[in-house]
Amino acid sequence: MTTIAEQGEHRYVLNMGPQHPSTHGVLRVILEMEGEYVMDPQPVLGYGHRMHEKMAESRPWPNFLPNAARMDYLSALIYNHGYVGVVERLAGIEATPRAEYIRVITSELNRLQSHLLWLGVLVLDLGAFTPIMYTFEDREKILDILEDVTGSRLTYCYMRVGGVVRDIDDKFVEGTREFIKWQRSRMPMYDKLVTGNIIFRKRIEQIGEFSPDLARRYGLTGPVLRGTGIPYDIRRAEPYSVYPEFDFEIPTETTGDCMAAYLVRVREIEQSLRILEQALDKLPDGPAMAKVPKKLKLPAGDACYAVESPRGELVYHLTGDGSDTPYRMKIRVPSFSNLSLLPELCRGMLLSDLCACMGSLDLVIPEIDR
Amino acid sequence: MSPEMPTGFFPPELLRILFTVICAIVIVFGNAVVMGYLERKLAGRFQRRPGPMEVGWHGILQLAVDGVKLVGKQLMVPKQTDKVLYRLAPIISFAPAIMPMVVIPFAPNLQGRDFDIGLIFILAVVAINVLAILIAGWSSNNKYSLLGAMRSVAQNVAYEIPMLLTLLSVILVTNTFSLRGIVEAQSGGAWFIFFMPVAFLIFFAATLAETNRAPFDLPEAESELTAGFMTEFSGMGFSLFFMAEYTYMFIACSLTTILFLGGWSGPPLPYGEYTSALWFFAKVYSLLLVMIWIRWTFPRVRFDQLLNFCWKYLVPFSLVHLLVTAVVVKL
Secondary structure (H helix, E strand, O other): OOOHHHHOOOEEEEEEOOOOOOOOOOOEEEEEEEOOEEEEEEEEOOOOOOOHHHHHHOOOHHHHHHHHHOOOOOOHHHHHHHHHHHHHHHHOOOOOHHHHHHHHHHHHHHHHHHHHHHHHHHHHHOOOOHHHHHHHHHHHHHHHHHHHHHOOOOOOOOEEOOEEOOOOOHHHHHHHHHHHHHHHHHHHHHHHHHHOOHHHHHHHOOOOOOOHHHHHHOOOOOHHHHOOOOOOOHHHHOOOOOHHHOOOOOOOOOOOOHHHHHHHHHHHHHHHHHHHHHHHHHOOOOOOEOOOOOOOOOOOEEEEEEEEEOOEEEEEEEEEOOOOOOOEEEEEOHHHHHHHOHHHHOOOEEHHHHHHHHHHHOOOHHHHHO | OOOOOOOOOOHHHHHHHHHHHHHHHHHHHHHHHHHHHHHHHHHHHHOOOOOOOOOOHHHOOHHHHHHHHHHHOOOOOOOOOOHHHHHHHHHHHHHHHHHHHHOOOOEOOEOOOOOOOHHHHHHHHHOHHHHHHHHHHHHOOOHHHHHHHHHHHHHHHHHHHHHHHHHHHHHHHHOOOOHHHHHHHOOOOOOHHHHOHHHHHHHHHHHHHHOOOOOOOOOOOHHHHOOHHHOOOOHHHHHHHHHHHHHHHHHHHHHHHHHHOOOOOOOOOOOHHHHOHHHHHHHHHHHHHHHHHHHOOOOOOOHHHHHHHHHHHHHHHHHHHHHHHHHHHHO
């Protein structure tokens, strides 16, 4: 690598973050700039490193449940789902059907609120302040619904091996149905206010384009990958829980730019609403918790469990050694791979486009650092 | 205050100068307070929240409390700044903002001084602000500030051109640079906005860019440059920039009102010589409301789009407009 001095005096280094309005967390990006152009962005990670994987290996497995919620604070329930899923798979436990439905319902609500927050934040990164307040109004409704049943608003610790900690009631079902109606009525407004906005379109169309091939090389998953035309969604590609029972589409776009990722996510909101509707209709009766031995030891062996987080493929890989403490736990988080694309994607880009790109990758930094 | 008043230096004249200066300062500060409150309240309304509510009735004293807070803050000068320029920048930005108040005709008898070149005077004085922003960005010793300042200079220089070209269209019709003359040329409801709506739109777009307002607020683009050229300023340094911004918005909207909306003209009022200032302020604040509305609705444009918009659309259109106006006037 050549140094700045060799490349000419007109290059300078701009330090973006760890405290910067559009890195949304403690991400630091060292930008080598030429005027307003970013010549070489290098992300610096680790400001929020809390050794989650090591923590999983040094204490009995149930103690990791709260940690699962604290990696990606925007999709805590989906992280819950992944962790209980991998333990169940390793220990050979089946959750009750009702619990599986409740898991799907709460996960989809969680995905919705993550997408809504992302929608507001992306537009905020582009300089419009108002949409985030509207999406927060919607998001608030989800948080209220989830708070009633899970007891918390952000870092849920709701799912247990064999089921969920508390059964949902009629109030929850009614509230969710009302929310579905409300959210459907809101989407035309976002279409007009955001998607149809000429400045917004000009800002993110044809920005940060990449090919499916590049996406594969970097292991991109989630809406960013689906924006390039590959319909890869864990809910379909490697079905888990009761997702095969629902009828929903995997939205894809072909352009692979920021606009494609945007459109995919906005259309996913509608698909999540569809899943919610069907799940509420089909919700079976029965216990929300299966019979699980009090002292569950993890058998020796490996298990892998992948779930689709709002940002892409989340994989838990758990190795047990017969004790109640995991021998090794590896977590594959989607944002890490998505971020690793940044240097290649944003080379030669304007600073404002870099902000748009980071916004459309939908990075959650604690998930990357974990 | 009538044009016939002798111009020698004697007490009535001195009194008038004092009165004008006090009025100018009152307008500047009053406008900053009203705008600060309006902006926050309206932003709240646009975003379906109440806005400031705590201090006084519906948060009406919020700005006073903010003022006290800002005045009370320690003046921080970061290390390795150019200390003289750093201190000077807010002053250079704010001082020229007061001067145009002298020539703006608020009502037939409410004008500090009618210059024959009032319009050019305002444009010349307001242009000093760019220098202040450049000084602020340079002296802060912060790359974000410098980027913001450089954007500001490029933007202001570019948008000055369509602005002046559309002004010339108006001047061709009125044959005078005097603001009073321009307003009187539009008496009887013959506002220029009806004859040249395109010029009005170009002028308004250019004023948005000149005052660094959204969607052209690139010099302070929070999400990219944290706060642009103001990043390192706090306390009174910041609040002077803040007041200057609102004053420049007021001046820009006053100019738009004078050039295109007939200045003080409107349905007659009692004591119209003075009270028709109400119409003037009503028009100015309607324009300011539009500015606020735009800011809280649109995303920010990108820098190259901003300059493209100016050079590829505004400049050619205003040139054509000038040509058409010249031909029409000649006929």
